[in-house]
Amino acid sequence: MRIRVRKKNLFYLLAITSSVIGAVVTVIDTYISLEYNINPWSLCLVIFIAGIVITFILSVILSIPIGGKPLGARIDPSFPGLRLLRKEEVPYQIMAGMGNAVATVGYFFIISIYQDPSTILSFFEVVILYLLITESIAEKNAPSMAEVESSIIVTFGAIMASFSFTGELNLKGLLIVFLVLNPAWVVFSIYQRKLKLLRINGRHNDAINIRFWNLFFTTIFTAILVYFIDTKHFFAAIDALKYWPIMFLSMGTTFFSYIFYIRALGLGKASVTQAVKSSTIIFSIPLSFLLASYIPLSFYESIPQLVIKVMGIILVIMGVISFALTEVRAYIFIKAKTGHPSTDLINDIWAIKGVTAVAAVAGRYDIISKVRMRTLGKGYERIIRELEEINGIEKFEWHSILKEWEEI
Amino acid sequence: MDFINMIKAYILVLTYVGNLKTVLEEMRKIENLESIAVVAGDYDIIVKVEVEELEDLMEITNKIHSIKGVKRTNTQVIEKEIRE
Numbered sequence: 001m002r003i004r005v006r007k008k009n010l011f012y013l014l015a016i017t018s019s020v021i022g023a024v025v026t027v028i029d030t031y032i033s034l035e036y037n038i039n040p041w042s043l044c045l046v047i048f049i050a051g052i053v054i055t056f057i058l059s060v061i062l063s064i065p066i067g068g069k070p071l072g073a074r075i076d077p078s079f080p081g082l083r084l085l086r087k088e089e090v091p092y093q094i095m096a097g098m099g100n101a102v103a104t105v106g107y108f109f110i111i112s113i114y115q116d117p118s119t120i121l122s123f124f125e126v127v128i129l130y131l132l133i134t135e136s137i138a139e140k141n142a143p144s145m146a147e148v149e150s151s152i153i154v155t156f157g158a159i160m161a162s163f164s165f166t167g168e169l170n171l172k173g174l175l176i177v178f179l180v181l182n183p184a185w186v187v188f189s190i191y192q193r194k195l196k197l198l199r200i201n202g203r204h205n206d207a208i209n210i211r212f213w214n215l216f217f218t219t220i221f222t223a224i225l226v227y228f229i230d231t232k233h234f235f236a237a238i239d240a241l242k243y244w245p246i247m248f249l250s251m252g253t254t255f256f257s258y259i260f261y262i263r264a265l266g267l268g269k270a271s272v273t274q275a276v277k278s279s280t281i282i283f284s285i286p287l288s289f290l291l292a293s294y295i296p297l298s299f300y301e302s303i304p305q306l307v308i309k310v311m312g313i314i315l316v317i318m319g320v321i322s323f324a325l326t327e328v329r330a331y332i333f334i335k336a337k338t339g340h341p342s343t344d345l346i347n348d349i350w351a352i353k354g355v356t357a358v359a360a361v362a363g364r365y366d367i368i369s370k371v372r373m374r375t376l377g378k379g380y381e382r383i384i385r386e387l388e389e390i391n392g393i394e395k396f397e398w399h400s401i402l403k404e405w406e407e408i
Numbered sequence: 409m410d411f412i413n414m415i416k417a418y419i420l421v422l423t424y425v426g427n428l429k430t431v432l433e434e435m436r437k438i439e440n441l442e443s444i445a446v447v448a449g450d451y452d453i454i455v456k457v458e459v460e461e462l463e464d465l466m467e468i469t470n471k472i473h474s475i476k477g478v479k480r481t482n483t484q485v486i487e488k489e490i491r492e
Contacts, residue, residue: 007443199491202414329445330447331445331447331449331454333420342488343488346488346490350490356491357489357490357491358489358490358491359416359418359486359487359488359489359490359491360486360487360488360489361417361418361484361485361486361487362484362485362487363482363483363484363485364482364484365484368418368484368486370491397449397450398449399447399448399449399450399451399454400447400448400449401445401446401447401454402445402446402447402448403445403446404443404444404445404446405436405443405444405445406442406443
């Protein structure tokens with residue numbers, strides 16, 4: 001039986017689930033970097049090699065048909081089973097693979113320097129603003145004030161939540177985050193989203209195949225990167241494969257975190273998905289606390305620091321909620337003038353920023369379009385203005401969506 | 409199932425005043441509805457359906473018609489679609 005849920009709820013459910021699993025991954029990765037003496041360059045390669053193996057095993061298991069559908073269809077309903085890469089996916093996967101490889105090399109370099117990885121990595125949260133700017137440029141539409149406010153609240157909240165009094169604020173670490181990690185992550189996110197929005201055989205692309213093939217390309221790029229940095233790290237990575245159980249645990253957990261993250265990317269904008277995913281910081285703090293007594297995690301908190309962290313967490317939650325309240329969607333029913341080819345009309349409407357679907361229909365109307373915008377006032381005014389400029393539209397009717405449920 | 413040849417349509421639904429909640433509850437029980445949106449405008453609900461045959465579309469329309477509180481429906485069959 002298929003379940004019908006509200007799209008908005010599904011988006012937040014997926015992004016938050018990904019964050020919770022992501023918090024577990026953060027703890028495992030911290031443990032690996034503290035407990036195993038592997039240099040960061042080798043570690044990031046060995047983890048991808050182990051990752052591709054465990055991801056392949058998990059994808060094959062998830063391809064087993066149960067009740068006429070692959071097991072993985074319960075995690076992503078679009079999953080048809082593990083398949084070969086499609087030609088149209090290749091350029092996107094290359095970009096996403098390069099982004100992931102560069103971001104991960106930076107990430108492992110940082111967590112190997114600092115015992116509490118959240119210290120410098122807190123500035124990774126600024127990636128929300130990077131994504132917001134990228135999307136604003138791509139959509140030729142300046143972000144709304146509400147959008148800017150929400151992004152800044154989440155970003156500053158996440159920085160406060162992970163800021164450490166005892167940890168040093170290293171310029172080198174900050175530069176790696178701002179100039180390497182964040183831009184690489186933007187490329188990774190944007191292209192993963194493009195992949196999720198691709199339609200394969202008339203149906204949505206699935207997160208499991210996207211993840212598997214992304215790891216394939218990422219491993220190749222990481223191997224090349226590590227080989228050229230120093231060949232001895234490359235061979236040390238092969239040697240580190242003897243620690244495969246913990247690597248499988250880390251990358252097996254990461255696999256599920258990414259499946260939910262990629263699915264969320266297909267439902268919302270990359271910046272908003274990233275903002276919600278920043279709640280990883282909220283879950284990783286108590287998790288690190290809980291596990292500190294069982295595994296050798298170095299974790300020290302003073303009372304003022306805890307107060308600041310709690311304030312940061314509250315800001316992240318408030319920011320995410322305020323993001324959630326600023327998206328507006330609508331259907332526009334369009335009646336065309338006679339003598340205008342509907343194909344041209346569809347393309348003209350599709351070119352309007354914010355249009356997420358255009359359908360030529362047979363019935364009382366000629367075209368039904370679906371739009372998404374940040375604020376009703378600004379978005380409505382702009383879309384209406386652009387529609388009025390299109391030749392061939394006789395009249396249109398605007399229907400703002402108040403609530404929506406979608407089949408998952 | 410061949411997803412390429414699926415028939416898609418929008419069903420625009422108008423309800424009698426005060427019946428929206430109960431109509432929605434009943435509608436959410438119907439199979440093959442891709443999405444259900446409550447809207448503000450000339451219509452109250454916009455349903456998107458995806459079926460294998462036109463006969464299935466008729467069946468869904470009939471089911472919607474049989475819900476108490478539905479005043480009128482308007483079915484728009486999708487000929488071509490571009491989406492994200």
